[in-house]
Amino acid sequence: MATSVVRHLKVYWKLVRFAVSLELEYRFAYILEVFVELAFFAVTLMGLRVLFWNVSEVAGWDYYELMVLSGVNMVFSELLLGTSFIFNLRSLPYKIVRGDLDIILTKPINSQFAVSLWRPYFAMVPSALAGAFIAYLGFSKGGFSFHLANVPASLLIFGCGLIMAYSIGVIVTSLAFWFTNATPLPMLAQQVLFMSKNPAAVFTGAWRMIFMTILPIAFMVSFPSSVLLGDLQLWWLPASLVLAVVFLKSSNLFWNFALKKYSSASS
């Protein structure tokens, strides 16, 4: 089991180097992509600005707190898109329909890994950095007090949130095995996961419960931001670990189930 993990890490390291050399090769496309990502980013900030021309707080979050949230959200979405969605999950429905999965399935490599993480996209990195910068800007301009101890806690929840988001992405995209045409399921997964850009306080009642358990988007952006802003609720730490493990395992189970369906019903 351990040797398998080491083997996969070695393979991933090779894939990372491939991705880097490919992006260096297509420098122009890389720069354009960075540009486009930053444009999206500008839109988010613009939306925030426009909103705050008319109100002074949203669900108990003020302008600078929301700025930090936006920054963290940027880092989150860029990392999620870059590692799994853009080159991997997004093309899965298409690969299924064309039968391109066969090459992957006959190799002694974990198929979920091969299909969801094969090619990372580093063009997302600059905008992730821009997000971190905006979070920093919001933090300092808002005059919040910085406690170093908050950082590891925030990172832990953030990392677990990323794993949860990835797992949900895999599960939703796997539904493509049941469709005969290439359906935009990855885009649907993205749309659902990007609800995480809202502060958890936006959701009340039953919805709050749902967004902390079945669809734990609260852990992805909102809670890590809260921790950085000085509001840590201790139960978030074990909860995020448990949820990350549960979701990751579920994604693996569902993926294998979907594969089995694919191998039984096609030719």
Add this chain to the structure above:
Amino acid sequence: MKKYWVDLKISLANNLEYRGQLFVWFLNEFVGLVSTIFIWTAIFRTNTSVGTYNFQSIISYFILIPLIGAFTGVFVSDYFPRKIKNGEISSDIVKPYSVTGLIFVDTVSVKITQFTIKVPIYLVAGYLLANYFRLELYFTHLLEAMFVCIFSFLLHFFIDLAISYSAFWFQEVWSLGLLISVIITVFGGLAFPLDLVPEGVRTLFSFLPFRFIFYFPIKIAQGQVPPEMILKEFFQMLVWIGVFFLLCRLLWKNGLKKYGAYGN
């Protein structure tokens, strides 16, 4: 002429196959709308008005977006640039009909297919939501908006076509397409209603054609545009349609010259 009709029928038959895809796209838009409703509900928990909007009017604005989008959405730039890049249009340009005309017919046929599925669902969902939030939407306004939407569609079509034709000169058309969609999101009234911005910014917006794609029809549907204003804006929209139509003609002619020069 008959050629276009047959093509339309075949397109329709093919498009209906994609029921799974249509459903997923619907879910996609629905989730987006739900997310927006969540935010604005939260905002209005502690505010009674945002700009000139109260809770009802802001919610009705965002609910109208998918409905208007069903009319004005285009996707030529999703597939046509690749055809130019791969030299696949060679067989089309020697045939005795206009390639632009064919693209138009294909787009319309897809839209009609989408209508037969989307519009009833959106109308029902919209009606239920309107009831739930006690929104004030009048049928006459909706009809006026839909009429205007036909022209919004034309405008959006020619903008998208112009983007597609840039493939004759430019490899990375996808980036241009994304950039324009970002611009439309901001300046078209998709991300936020355009009248939430202060006066100065608003005049900037009035120099651009993008508000006609979403903002203008939505405000008409909300019944918030006085008749003289509708006429004035409508006239401006027609001018913009003309501008982009001519731009497309220009790009197509020059693009073909360049295309031929490469021995395609």
Add this chain to the structure above:
Amino acid sequence: MVYNWWVMAVVEVNNLKKYYKVHQKEEGVAGSLKALFSRKYTDVKAVDDISFNLDEGELVGFIGPNGAGKTTTLKCLSGLLYPSAGEVTVLGYKPFDRKTNFLKQISIIMGQKNQLWWDLPAIETFNLNKEIYEVPTKQYQETLSQLTDMLEVKNLLKVQVRKLSLGERMKMELIAGVIHSPKVFFLDEPTIGLDVIMQKKLRQFIKDYNQKYKATIILTSHYMDDVKELCKRVILIDKGRLVFDNGLDELIHKVANHKLLTIALDKPVDMSQLEELGEVVEYSYPKVVLKIKREDIIDQSTKAIQSLQVSDITVEEPKIEDVIREVFTGKDAA
């Protein structure tokens, strides 16, 4: 699992069946509308009770018309498909379990599908496979050296795949497919889309590889030349059923019960005269080709020499294409 050492055949297929459902759609817009609400499904028997065994080092050809079930069988053997019924064992494993140790020992190369990274030099893909299959470095270097010699591509290793010619790319695909020295090797329609020279080179490589490394190789094709040059043993599949499983020579002798008599005439003759001797396959003066039953060949040849004015006469085996076509259409079966 315990049986691995005891298994006699490398590949064992027992009563393999693979069925799947397709939905049927009616024509036109009305049909599409109907299909939105209800769909009719029918069962397709892609593989319908096939059994055979292969020993180590065998090079076998799976022949059949399109849709016969060749590719489906291969996919069942490589673990891509789950059998509907029956048993499949390869190297002692059930392919569908997709165990890592099983996958490390097999390889599948499918005609039109590539695994090489397009914008990188081929050697990078080989290195990647080295990591994936955990090939020891020494073995990797040796195998790479031998393969690049066999295929004469040593100087192209550092060239980006997209810059290679089709033939060079095909060779690199082969190396990528066998760099981990698989014991069992599946080739699905490998010569499709290649020109005659490349087809020959590919066949030569497969033959050499089989002889040198003793790998068990299954090749599917609908090109007769692939079979003729490579396979001593041929498995004929049609409509999901095994129609023939034996040597190529047996196929010709057993199934085709005629031989071809080719005559070069000195003087033109009437068709009726030729028809008395046997079935006229071709008559374009001075060449005549007659189809004559095996047992009658000596008599009829003698008759031909006596009754006609003949400058040359040859007796040949029938063409494989014709033999196989006859098997599938049921004509002239022994």
